[in-house]
Amino acid sequence: MKKRLIVVGHGMVGHHFVCQAITLGLTEQYQITVLSAEPRPAYDRVQLTRYFDTLNAQDLNLVDTDIYSEKNIQLLLNTPVTAIDREQKQVHTEQDIFDFDILILATGSYPFVPNVPGHQDPRCFVYRTIEDLDAIIAAAKTSQVGVVVGGGLLGLEAAKALTTLGLNTHVVEFAPQLMAVQIDAQGGDLLRKKIEALNVKVHTQKNTQCIEPGIEHPLRMKFGEDQFLEADLIVFSAGIRPQDQLAKTCGLTLGERGGIRINDYCQTSDPTIYAIGECALWQNRIFGLVAPGYQMATIAAQHLSGVENKKFEGADMSTKLKLMGVDVGSIGDAHGRAPDSQHIFYQNPQKGIYKKLVTSVDGKQLLGAVLIGDTTDYSNLLQLYLNNMTLPEEPEGLILPSLSGKNNALGVAALPDTAQICSCYNVNKATLCSAVREGAHSLTDIKNCTSASTGCGGCTQLVKDIMQHELKQLGITVNNHLCSHFSYTRQELYHLIRVEELKTFDQVIAQHGRGLGCDICKPTVASILASCWNDYILKTEHAGLQDSNDYFLGNIQKDGSYSVVPRVPGGEITPDKLIVLGEVAKQFNLYTKITGGQRVDLFGARVEQLPAIWRMLVDAGFETGHAYGKAVRTVKSCVGSTWCRYGVDDSVGLAIEVENRYKGLRSPHKIKMAVSGCTRECAEAQSKDVGVIATEHGWNLYVCGNGGMRPRHADLLASDLDKETLIRYVDRFLMFYIRTADRLQRTSVWLEKLEGGLDYLRKVIIDDSLGLAAQLETEMANIIGTYQCEWKTTIEDPIRLKRFTHFVNSKRSDDNIVFVQERQQIRPATQTEKAQLSSLEV
Amino acid sequence: MQYLCQLDDIVPNTGVCALYKDKQIAVFRLADNRIFALDNYDPFSQANVLSRGILGDLDNQVVVASPIHKQHFNLESGQCLEDEKIKLTSYAVIIKEGAVYL
Ligand code: SRM
Ligand SMILES: Cc1cc2nc3c(=O)[nH]c(=O)nc-3n(C[C@H](O)[C@H](O)[C@H](O)COP(=O)(O)OP(=O)(O)OC[C@H]3O[C@@H](n4cnc5c(N)ncnc54)[C@H](O)[C@@H]3O)c2cc1C
Ligand code: SF4
Ligand code: FES
Numbered sequence: 001m002k003k004r005l006i007v008v009g010h011g012m013v014g015h016h017f018v019c020q021a022i023t024l025g026l027t028e029q030y031q032i033t034v035l036s037a038e039p040r041p042a043y044d045r046v047q048l049t050r051y052f053d054t055l056n057a058q059d060l061n062l063v064d065t066d067i068y069s070e071k072n073i074q075l076l077l078n079t080p081v082t083a084i085d086r087e088q089k090q091v092h093t094e095q096d097i098f099d100f101d102i103l104i105l106a107t108g109s110y111p112f113v114p115n116v117p118g119h120q121d122p123r124c125f126v127y128r129t130i131e132d133l134d135a136i137i138a139a140a141k142t143s144q145v146g147v148v149v150g151g152g153l154l155g156l157e158a159a160k161a162l163t164t165l166g167l168n169t170h171v172v173e174f175a176p177q178l179m180a181v182q183i184d185a186q187g188g189d190l191l192r193k194k195i196e197a198l199n200v201k202v203h204t205q206k207n208t209q210c211i212e213p214g215i216e217h218p219l220r221m222k223f224g225e226d227q228f229l230e231a232d233l234i235v236f237s238a239g240i241r242p243q244d245q246l247a248k249t250c251g252l253t254l255g256e257r258g259g260i261r262i263n264d265y266c267q268t269s270d271p272t273i274y275a276i277g278e279c280a281l282w283q284n285r286i287f288g289l290v291a292p293g294y295q296m297a298t299i300a301a302q303h304l305s306g307v308e309n310k311k312f313e314g315a316d317m318s319t320k321l322k323l324m325g326v327d328v329g330s331i332g333d334a335h336g337r338a339p340d341s342q343h344i345f346y347q348n349p350q351k352g353i354y355k356k357l358v359t360s361v362d363g364k365q366l367l368g369a370v371l372i373g374d375t376t377d378y379s380n381l382l383q384l385y386l387n388n389m390t391l392p393e394e395p396e397g398l399i400l401p402s403l404s405g406k407n408n409a410l411g412v413a414a415l416p417d418t419a420q421i422c423s424c425y426n427v428n429k430a431t432l433c434s435a436v437r438e439g440a441h442s443l444t445d446i447k448n449c450t451s452a453s454t455g456c457g458g459c460t461q462l463v464k465d466i467m468q469h470e471l472k473q474l475g476i477t478v479n480n481h482l483c484s485h486f487s488y489t490r491q492e493l494y495h496l497i498r499v500e501e502l503k504t505f506d507q508v509i510a511q512h513g514r515g516l517g518c519d520i521c522k523p524t525v526a527s528i529l530a531s532c533w534n535d536y537i538l539k540t541e542h543a544g545l546q547d548s549n550d551y552f553l554g555n556i557q558k559d560g561s562y563s564v565v566p567r568v569p570g571g572e573i574t575p576d577k578l579i580v581l582g583e584v585a586k587q588f589n590l591y592t593k594i595t596g597g598q599r600v601d602l603f604g605a606r607v608e609q610l611p612a613i614w615r616m617l618v619d620a621g622f623e624t625g626h627a628y629g630k631a632v633r634t635v636k637s638c639v640g641s642t643w644c645r646y647g648v649d650d651s652v653g654l655a656i657e658v659e660n661r662y663k664g665l666r667s668p669h670k671i672k673m674a675v676s677g678c679t680r681e682c683a684e685a686q687s688k689d690v691g692v693i694a695t696e697h698g699w700n701l702y703v704c705g706n707g708g709m710r711p712r713h714a715d716l717l718a719s720d721l722d723k724e725t726l727i728r729y730v731d732r733f734l735m736f737y738i739r740t741a742d743r744l745q746r747t748s749v750w751l752e753k754l755e756g757g758l759d760y761l762r763k764v765i766i767d768d769s770l771g772l773a774a775q776l777e778t779e780m781a782n783i784i785g786t787y788q789c790e791w792k793t794t795i796e797d798p799i800r801l802k803r804f805t806h807f808v809n810s811k812r813s814d815d816n817i818v819f820v821q822e823r824q825q826i827r828p829a830t831q832t833e834k835a836q837l838s839s840l841e842v
Numbered sequence: 843m844q845y846l847c848q849l850d851d852i853v854p855n856t857g858v859c860a861l862y863k864d865k866q867i868a869v870f871r872l873a874d875n876r877i878f879a880l881d882n883y884d885p886f887s888q889a890n891v892l893s894r895g896i897l898g899d900l901d902n903q904v905v906v907a908s909p910i911h912k913q914h915f916n917l918e919s920g921q922c923l924e925d926e927k928i929k930l931t932s933y934a935v936i937i938k939e940g941a942v943y944l
Contacts, residue, residue, distance in 0.1 A: 518898030519912060803853070812861065814866070831888060
């Protein structure tokens with residue numbers, strides 16, 4: 001019979017232990033049972049604050065429950081362990097008793113709430129679980145003022161959450177500065193200024209004496225005689241305490257100030273019981289970060305399996321994070337407490353940057369560092385620190401902005417093989433390099449085979465640098481050149497064309513390419529030229545560049561006939577226009593179908609019929625729908641507030657306005673949009689490149705959704721916008737995408753490849769971090785100002801009309817286009833049908 | 843020799859389809875006025891569409907890409923680059939005083 005292994009606690013570390021157990025084959029020897037107090041499987045607590053963006057707990061989930069059941073691992077949720085009986089080797093829950101041979105305690109920690117009178121008020125909260133967040137969200141609905149007690153890392157994260165919820169937010173800190181553990185006083189000052197600039201009020205050196213009913217708000221925090229602050233809700237984030245109650249009552253050895261004592265193999269004072277994660281105390285230290293917890297989980301699993309005898313060796317607590325958009329980094333001895341340590345500072349108050357290096361007396365070793373406002377040097381410094389490397393002659397060069405343009409960072413070549421690159425998954429340089437040598441030549445490959453950079457993501461740049469360096473060593477050139485005619489990416493070509501104001505393909509290939517071009521670079525350049533200068537695409541110099549679809553302004557079908565898709569902005573159409581569509585279809589015997597994009601597609605038009613069909617449509621007020629182009633397609637709408645009993649705003653009106661604004665815009669791939677009138681989301685805006693949903697306070701803007709072959713939910717870029725701001729953001733977003741995406745890359749894939757992801761995109765679009773916003777808006781205004789309906793222009797131009805014949809030397813039609821009837825309409829004949837029909841004719 | 847069309851009827855870097863004794867011929871014009879002629883019938887899609895493909899060069903051969911599924915055909919020999927078993931008929935073209943003859 002298998003031995004029984006019980007894991008208590010299914011947090012991040014408990015789950016990681018189970019994963020390691022599976023990898024090491026422990027499931028062969030042990031029947032594993034996991035007892036969890038929380039109502040859901042392990043989730044990414046590190047990213048907890050992201051829950052406010054989507055309110056979807058599933059997004060944070062870490063567990064593939066199929067694998068658990070495949071390995072016969074029992075996971076019992078909502079099942080807190082109430083006691084451990086070491087004599088009987090049993091754990092007790094409210095309902096059951098479980099036997100164990102090996103017990104793993106992964107009970108984590110709980111938020112510390114100082115014992116101030118009044119803290120039990122139902123308007124006081126903590127910030128640790130999804131349930132905590134739900135409670136805060138519910139309370140915030142009826143609140144104006146929120147206070148966070150604690151100005152540490154988690155406190156500031158909680159403060160950010162409160163501002164997102166629209167509360168007037170205060171942070172109350174006992175110490176004289178923010179983040180007193182990680183950064184020095186000067187850094188703390190700057191951080192405070194930056195955070196106050198974001199409208200969060202910071203109160204330092206405040207000791208809350210009690211919480212009483214207030215006058216203007218329900219709660220009043222009293223600090224001293226007549227010092228107080230009133231609030232609607234309070235979040236305590238004053239540190240964590242190890243969850244060691246179970247261990248204590250069953251007599252395991254604890255530390256003086258709590259924490260379950262473990263040895264280097266994570267065993268407690270009872271060798272059959274292990275403790276890992278935030279509940280464990282190693283050499284009198286608790287590690288409040290996930291990476292050391294993961295290491296403990298791995299070490300405990302390895303110890304049990306007997307494969308390896310690795311020891312836990314402590315962990316580095318350096319951190320780099322972004323707090324409310326402020327970059328903060330702290331490495332090693334940030335306060336410079338080591339005797340005789342030397343300090344080097346760099347400060348730029350105007351840009352809000354502060355950096356400090358702490359070095360050994362001789363200036364040769366880095367002992368610590370603080371970075372505020374700019375953390376680009378972080379990974380470089382961290383490696384110098386972790387590997388105890390000798391600093392350059394003038395270490396100040398490491399943090400000074402490089403005026404000479406020379407890069408002060410040490411190259412990845414200098415890193416020793418043992419350098420730990422990814423601390424989340426404990427991957428060192430040698431492992432990465434050998435992965436590259438074995439064929440992992442992209443970041444995705446590296447992630448798959450080493451797990452590096454799949455945790456917090458902090459190491460991504462370094463991992464990439466190492467990969468690139470190793471590839472170079474191997475003599476492998478990684479190129480993302482467009483094709484054999486251009487040694488540039490689409491983005492680079494875009495810049496060349498824009499900056500040098502190139503207007504034709506001939507100019508572009510003469511100056512930057514070679515050969516004649518091909519079916520990859522020609523349409524790409526044509527699309528860039530159109531995005532930049534918005535010329536009529538059938539001009540002689542552009543004509544040969546277009547895909548057949550663009551060349552004939554219609555989608556080519558399998559038999560060489562074309563489809564006709566007139567624009568129906570927002571899907572709104574008058575009866576008269578519907579009748580015209582019907583008449584055209586009847587007159588030219590076209591197959592009609594309602595599309596998924598809220599308009600009508602007419603199929604089976606022969607190339608020589610296209611001008612006459614479009615003549616009728618244009619006369620009736622239709623414009624081209626660009627169904628053939630890599631361009632803005634449709635803006636779907638729902639019924640909206642005009643008719644719908646739930647609608648909170650006029651989705652149809654906005655959809656029409658948006659479609660008319662962006663129609664004709666050419667882009668790296670097609671662009672689809674939608675506007676819904678309320679959260680019921682009947683227009684499916686969250687599956688579009690740009691989605692807009694009405695809220696009580698304006699419009700929420702979603703971006704980078706996709707239907708199609710790889711569906712992706714859109715991300716919320718900004719909420720409660722007024723229409724003007726909404727349009728401005730969409731202008732910037734679209735132009736930024738056009739500028740930087742690869743060819744045939746939808747916004748969804750583009751965002752996934754974009755370094756820095758959604759946060760970066762927000763910075764560029766909303767905070768204008770690149771200073772591009774005005775330019776992007778001007779470029780868009782230029783496109784909008786030069787719009788023309790390509791079909792209208794074409795039918796008025798006899799020269800262009802010449803191409804719409806099947807034969808250059810005959811009026812005959814293509815006899816290979818043959819239709820048969822089905823459900824009262826035409827459809828292309830199959831090859832067999834064609835053969836039969838022609839034998840009949842003979 | 844049959845007259846097909848004027849050279850100016852073909853926009854540089856594009857093709858047209860010409861009728862030649864009941865056969866459909868795709869006639870292509872490069873920017874340097876080199877002219878090529880192949881079958882217009884695309885054996886992959888079984889449609890008469892090759893004259894509407896994009897012109898270019900690949901591996902030092904001048905080619906046209908089918909507008910349906912992008913297979914490439916050598917303009918001189920008619921050889922398909924993706925499938926060595928497939929080769930279109932190519933035709934000799936003559937240009938005289940701005941007119942195209944086959
Ligand atoms: C007509 C229509 C199907 C229908 O009868 O409903 C259609 C038809 C075609 N779709 Fe589509 N798509 C149509 C709506 C959609 C939708 C639904 C939507 O837009 O709400 C989707 C999923 C949403 C999305 O794109 O995110 C869709 C995802 C695709 C894809 C996959 C895109 C992707 O990113 O995965 C392709 C292939 C591609 O673009 O590479 C595609 C490509 C095509 C092409 C252009 C294939 C081609 O190259 O010939 C079809 C040509 C239609 C024609 O000849 O007119 N179509 N296609 C719809 C036209 C809508 C319109 O009014 O313009
Ligand atoms: C908002 C926030 C942001 C953070 N940001 C970062 C960051 O940027 N970087 C970083 O490294 N770390 C961060 N952390 C810390 C990180 O989340 C923790 O280090 C990590 O979750 C610890 O994992 P754990 O499994 O030890 O504990 P937990 O994840 O707390 O899991 C313990 C589990 O055990 C359960 N449990 C407890 N007692 C019992 C019992 N008697 N019976 C059954 N189950 C029980 C608990 O309910 C819980 O589910 C953050 C934490 C928070 C809250
Ligand atoms: S999204 Fe809302 S407003 Fe629009 S139709 Fe659906 S329920 Fe009505
Ligand atoms: S350090 Fe967190 S993912 Fe690599």
